[in-house]
Amino acid sequence: MEEQKKKPEAAATGEVTRRETFQKLGLGCLAAAGAGAAAFGYEYLSPNVLYEPSPIANAGKPDQYPSGSVTTLAEAGVYLIHGPQGFYALSATCTHLGCRTAWAAELGIIACPCHGSKFNTDGIKIAGPAPKPLPWLKVWVNDEGDLMVDTSATVAEKQFLRV
Numbered sequence: 465m466e467e468q469k470k471k472p473e474a475a476a477t478g479e480v481t482r483r484e485t486f487q488k489l490g491l492g493c494l495a496a497a498g499a500g501a502a503a504f505g506y507e508y509l510s511p512n513v514l515y516e517p518s519p520i521a522n523a524g525k526p527d528q529y530p531s532g533s534v535t536t537l538a539e540a541g542v543y544l545i546h547g548p549q550g551f552y553a554l555s556a557t558c559t560h561l562g563c564r565t566a567w568a569a570e571l572g573i574i575a576c577p578c579h580g581s582k583f584n585t586d587g588i589k590i591a592g593p594a595p596k597p598l599p600w601l602k603v604w605v606n607d608e609g610d611l612m613v614d615t616s617a618t619v620a621e622k623q624f625l626r627v
């Protein structure tokens with residue numbers, strides 16, 4: 465009778481068995497699924513917030529604006545006007561289709577380049593298709609003495625800030 469040859473143990477030979485291969489493959493799949501679930505969970509629990517720029521503009525000290533001046537705060541889209549009755553701010557956005565208007569100092573008016581609307585320094589329309597005057601915006605002085613404009617807060621016309 466022939467002696468049957470015994471197969472040597474895998475551990476003894478350093479080979480990887482089929483069982484070990486499938487165990488490692490299963491653990492890898494579990495780890496990948498766990499990482500994916502953690503990523504989706506984090507995304508789900510994170511607040512879905514849009515960080516927009518503040519609507520409040522700091523125009524600096526009032527004494528830099530001489531009486532009678534019209535200053536364009538371009539970044540805020542605002543005209544800061546120092547009239548005889550005090551400070552006030554007008555939105556620079558045309559009430560027709562929302563184009564950015566421009567101060568035409570030589571004419572003393574605010575003009576829209578898109579369709580020709582024109583406004584006086586009170587924001588009243590004097591020409592063109594704009595259906596409404598330019599909105600007046602909230603203006604105040606903060607604790608440091610700076611002029612502040614809130615571009616998101618409109619106020620009634622003729623509300624002047626005396627400084």
Ligand code: FES
Nearest residue numbers: 558560561576579
């Ligand atoms: S958007 Fe200003 S006139 Fe049309």
